[in-house]
Amino acid sequence: xxxxxxxxxxxxxxxxxxxxxxxxxxxxxxxxxxxxxxxxxxxxxxxxxxxxxxxxxxxxxxxxxxxxxxxxxxxxxxxxxxxxxxxxxxxxxxxxxxxxxxxxxxxxxxxxxxxxxxxxxxxxxxxxxxxxxxxxxxxxxxxxxxxxxxxxxxxxxxxxxxxxxxxxxxxxxxxxxxxxxxxxxxxxxxxxxxxxxxxxxxxxxxxxxxxxxxxxxxxxxxxxxxxxxxxxxxxxxxxxxxxxxxxxxxxxxxxxxxxxxxxxxxxxxxxxxxxxxxxxxxxxxxxxxxxxxxxxxxxxxxxxxxxxxxxxxxxxxxxxxxxxxxxxxxxxxxxxxxxxxxxxxxxxxxxxxxxxxxxxxxxxxxxxxxxxxxxxxxxxxxxxxxxxxxxxxxxxxxxxxxxx
Numbered sequence: 036x037x038x039x040x041x042x043x044x045x046x047x048x049x050x051x052x053x054x055x056x057x058x059x060x061x062x063x064x065x066x067x068x069x070x071x072x073x074x075x076x077x078x079x080x081x082x083x084x085x086x087x088x089x090x091x092x093x094x095x096x097x098x099x100x101x102x103x104x105x106x107x108x109x110x111x112x113x114x115x116x117x118x119x120x121x122x123x124x125x126x127x128x129x130x131x132x133x134x135x136x137x138x139x140x141x142x143x144x145x146x147x148x149x150x151x152x153x154x155x156x157x158x159x160x161x162x163x164x165x166x167x168x169x170x171x172x173x174x175x176x177x178x179x180x181x182x183x184x185x186x187x188x189x190x191x192x193x194x195x196x197x198x199x200x201x202x203x204x205x206x207x208x209x210x211x212x213x214x215x216x217x218x219x220x221x222x223x224x225x226x227x228x229x230x231x232x233x234x235x236x237x238x239x240x241x242x243x244x245x246x247x248x249x250x251x252x253x254x255x256x257x258x259x260x261x262x263x264x265x266x267x268x269x270x271x272x273x274x275x276x277x278x279x280x281x282x283x284x285x286x287x288x289x290x291x292x293x294x295x296x297x298x299x300x301x302x303x304x305x306x307x308x309x310x311x312x313x314x315x316x317x318x319x320x321x322x323x324x325x326x327x328x329x330x331x332x333x334x335x336x337x338x339x340x341x342x343x344x345x346x347x348x349x350x351x352x353x354x355x356x357x358x359x360x361x362x363x364x365x366x367x368x369x370x371x372x373x374x375x376x377x378x379x380x381x382x383x384x385x386x387x388x389x390x391x392x393x394x395x396x397x398x399x400x401x402x403x404x405x406x407x408x409x410x411x412x413x414x415x416x417x418x419x420x421x422x423x424x425x426x427x428x429x430x431x432x433x434x435x436x437x438x439x
Contacts, residue, residue, distance in 0.1 A: 108158020216374020
């Protein structure tokens with residue numbers, strides 16, 4: 036199995052400048068390759084440029100510009116071109132499926148924050164000074180950078196990536212590991228119902244509160260963004276020191292919320308994996324859930340629109356995004372795989388309307404957001420607990436069903 040590790044780097048001032056230049060030049064390569072594809076397709080011949088053709092030009096590009104493109108790893112530049120090729124593949128896939136395609140866009144230097152090295156030892160080297168008690172990673176054109184390695188890396192390192200987050204630099208590793216020993220069995224199965232009032236309700240009757248990290252930090256973020264808006268839009272190299280501090284303040288607040296949300300998801304998922312052998316959850320289509328409602332044109336007012344509940348839906352969308360369901364479910368599946376647990380996603384339809392006692396389905400069974408009262412048998416319970424029970428039941432049925 037493959038596991039990722041993320042460590043904070045401690046570059047010197049010179050190394051920080053070199054890392055920024057490496058990102059700048061890879062961004063330039065990405066944008067140049069994108070421009071070539073656009074120009075070729077706009078030609079009367081409708082020529083399509085592929086990754087193989089652009090990769091074949093790298094040798095000439097490096098020889099023509101040795102001071103910039105020639106400084107960096109050939110393999111990392113190939114990875115940047117593959118990144119563009121993947122963006123186009125995703126664009127055409129979305130186009131075929133009928134969803135909003137989203138044509139690949141040019142990247143500003145401030146938007147381009149990751150460089151991939153496909154193989155450890157090719158343009159990069161993890162633990163490049165093994166004789167030194169301080170862990171370092173080496174990048175071609177940059178040198179040996181100190182790394183704050185807070186935990187051991189298990190397995191063989193396969194790929195290495197550089198990532199910039201605000202003023203901080205990180206190295207991200209992927210390591211191939213043998214499948215770990217599963218946790219001792221508990222004989223327990225649980226269903227979970229995701230929500231906004233409660234982050235999670237289990238079929239055991241347990242409720243995990245929603246921390247609402249984004250909502251708690253909203254006032255500070257709003258104040259910081261208002262302060263930033265006073266400076267206007269200028270190029271990063273033209274910003275004053277006060278402008279740069281305002282930018283950093285907003286970035287720091289968002290990073291704190293993101294890390295708090297990630298920490299909560301890790302702890303909640305770990306607790307579930309340790310307690311239960313089988314976990315069932317709703318198969319939530321989160322992207323569809325946070326879509327803005329379609330506008331309603333007013334028939335009697337050309338150019339006007341009728342109320343469509345967009346304001347209320349925006350508040351709901353913020354709450355869904357703040358809960359971080361997608362991050363939590365991704366972490367839950369990863370931890371369950373490592374622990375030898377089974378996780379199944381089930382169809383969420385009618386899970387909150389079905390009585391767990393008699394099986395009667397009726398929208399009147401849920402008279403309020405929290406209360407469930409079956410109109411057929413009179414069973415009363417918390418609505419989220421009922422949803423979790425029905426999710427567990429559906430998950431067990433799906434597990435026992437023969438493979439198609």
